[in-house]
Amino acid sequence: MSIAAALQAARQLIPVAEARLLLCHQLGCTPAWLEAHRDELLNATQLAAFESSITRRAAGEPVAYLCGVREFYGRDFSVSPAVLIPRPETELLVELVLKKAKDLAQPCILDLGTGSGCIAVTLALELPQAQVSAADVSAAALAIASENSRRLGASVRLVESDWFSAVGAEQFDVVVANPPYVPANDPHLAQGDLRHEPINALQSGADGLDAIRQILAHAYEHLCAGGWLLLEHGYDQASSVAGLLAVAGLEAIEQHRDLAGIVRVSGGRKRLTDAVPAR
DSSP: OOEEEEEEHHHTTTTTTHHHHHHHHHTTTOOOHHHHHOOBHHHHHHHHHHHHHHHHHHHTHHHHHHHHHETTTTEEOOOOOOOOOOOOOGHHHHHHHHHHHHTTTOEEEEEEEEETTTHHHHHHHHHTSEEEEEEEEEEHHHHHHHHHHHHTTOOEEEOOOTTTTTTTTTTEEEEEEEEBOOOTGGGGGGGGGGGSSGGTTTTTTSSOHHHHHHHHHGGGGEEEEEEEEEEEEOOTTHHHHHHHHTTEEEEEEEEEEEEEEHHHHEEEOOSOOOOOOOO
């Protein structure tokens, strides 16, 4: 069967754009090569592998897991079902950290719940003067983050840690996190790609804010004086997160919209004095 015929058959089950991505992955080629060789014949092994990936995608498996890669901030990151698939809206977190850290000579940055490492690795590459640490409670996720760090040439210290539990008394200029924030009963968890992603990286209690509360319980003590905490959260959680940041003793609270106009990131700064706020 030719490439053109295989793609024509695949589009009966999945969008043609996804079929092209899967076939490019299978053949190890670029989209341009694929388009220029539409009449080339696939051998039996190639065709069987492609048809298998089409069937799995039609059953709901994410393209990112089938290809084992997802682009983030202009770089390809390895992914597996052990980690959340990087989203474009999370690039907002990277942009905000870069702004907070750009004038520091040697900023210390901690990425909590690093997953694939896309945030930590990107920050280490964009801020070569920074000392970047990345924590995750999942050893499987840290293995993926380690692979991405090595392959992309980033210097990142990886720590197996339940939020701050294994970082001792360390303090950081910026702490950043894209924690789980979906309410446990949210119907979206049973739809689309979310069905195949790690549930512990998605849901977080009845209102989706349990993980954010856990982070904020110890964030203040792990920030340097004047240090920033930046959190991604759900589309309808901005007001609640701003309130939690204030209760945690952070000041200069900021909220930022993603490209869709949704308030997606909230953050606050530790006071310039080192006093721990009363709770």
